[in-house]
Amino acid sequence: MSSSKDTLTFPKTIQPSAVHSTQKVSSFWTDLNLNWLSSSFKHSAAILLFIAIWEIAPRIGLVDPAFLPPxxxxxxxxxxxxxxxxxxxxxxxxxxxxxxxxxxxxxxxxxxxxxxxxxxxxxxxxxxxxxxxxxxxxxxxxxxxxxxxxxxxxxxxxxxxxxxxxxxxxxxxxxxxxxxxxxxxxxxxxxxxxxxxxxxxxxxxxxxxxxxxxxxxxxxxxxxxxxxxxxxxxxxxxxxxxxxxxxxxxxxxxxxxxxxxxxxxxxxxxxxxxxxxxxxxxxxx
Structure with a gap:
């Protein structure tokens, strides 16, 4: 018969089920944030490209900065x-x-x-x-x-x-x-x-x-x-x-x-x- 000292116990604040639930919630929010960022990038890619061209074109001399500033x-x-x-x-x-x-x-x-x-x-x-x-x-x-x-x-x-x-x-x-x-x-x-x-x-x-x-x-x-x-x-x-x-x-x-x-x-x-x-x-x- 094993003694109580051999029994593995966990503090109340760190139960295995609580750790598992916390990991699941963390994983959920990480996936949600990644999906949101991916979706936002897809929807705004054309706008970001347009802004990049607008910024670069006057600086490299493709257009006159006096008429189209960066x-x-x-x-x-x-x-x-x-x-x-x-x-x-x-x-x-x-x-x-x-x-x-x-x-x-x-x-x-x-x-x-x-x-x-x-x-x-x-x-x-x-x-x-x-x-x-x-x-x-x-x-x-x-x-x-x-x-x-x-x-x-x-x-x-x-x-x-x-x-x-x-x-x-x-x-x-x-x-x-x-x-x-x-x-x-x-x-x-x-x-x-x-x-x-x-x-x-x-x-x-x-x-x-x-x-x-x-x-x-x-x-x-x-x-x-x-x-x-x-x-x-x-x-x-x-x-x-x-x-x-x-x-x-x-x-x-x-x-x-x-x-x-x-x-x-x-x-x-x-x-x-x-x-x-x-x-x-x-x-x-």
Missing amino acids: FSTVLVSGWNLIQNGQLLTHLQASLVRSFSGFILSILIAIPLGLAIGWYSRFSEFLSPLLEVFRNTAALALLPVFILFLGIGESSKIALVTYACTWPILLNTISGVRNVDPLLIKSARTMGLSPIQLFRKVILPAAIPTIFVGVRLAGSFSVLMLIAAEMVGAKAGLGYLINYAQYNFQIPEMFFGIISITTVGLLFNYSLLFIEKRLTAWKTER
């Missing part, structure tokens, strides 16, 4: 704009104008698109007028907006609203008209009233198509605003780019372009997130 020089100039507060001022002015026009276009285009898509007589009445205006370029109307609304904020917000309205409106009409007829027939056989049919069937089925237009409008809200800010503005990213180009401050000009791109990407991913939350019922294929 990427690091652009970042240094951008950091100076951030430190002196200029970038924040221009960014805030652009975001207020862009967001205001974008929200107004949603409030106008979605209800109007739902009505046009659902009521055929209303559609027949408005369609000729809509065809005329949707084929009129937004920038072509900028002098008209300035003439009636002045050179201040109202004309810029109106231009953004006009440009953003069309993709939302057309996709809303398309979304309502392309709802599966079987869904509508099934809902009617269940005794749903027209209002219930519209609220519980038509609108949910049309949301994915509507959000395609909303995301397009998000891009237009930035693009049209930049063009508007290049005429008669005293602040904004478009003004920053135009002012830097006019004074041959090329690094600042490129950083303004990068800032616009970043704003557009963040806007698009924010809308994607909202879309996924609103269309969580969809079956992924």
Whole structure:
């Protein structure tokens, strides 16, 4: 019979099962981090290559650094704009104008698109007028907006609203008209009233198509605003780019372009997130 001294004991804090569990958790997080790094590199490889070419080409003389400064020089100039507060001022002015026009276009285009898509007589009445205006370029109307609304904020917000309205409106009409007829027939056989049919069937089925237009409008809200800010503005990213180009401050000009791109990407991913939350019922294929 063996004595208790021969029995192998472990301290409570270092039990074999606890050590094994700790190793498994550590291995899990290591694999997860490696997978995340690998995935991130695959998705950003083209961007990293582009930045590397941008940095190297001016330094080895492939392009004139006066017209295309190295990427690091652009970042240094951008950091100076951030430190002196200029970038924040221009960014805030652009975001207020862009967001205001974008929200107004949603409030106008979605209800109007739902009505046009659902009521055929209303559609027949408005369609000729809509065809005329949707084929009129937004920038072509900028002098008209300035003439009636002045050179201040109202004309810029109106231009953004006009440009953003069309993709939302057309996709809303398309979304309502392309709802599966079987869904509508099934809902009617269940005794749903027209209002219930519209609220519980038509609108949910049309949301994915509507959000395609909303995301397009998000891009237009930035693009049209930049063009508007290049005429008669005293602040904004478009003004920053135009002012830097006019004074041959090329690094600042490129950083303004990068800032616009970043704003557009963040806007698009924010809308994607909202879309996924609103269309969580969809079956992924």
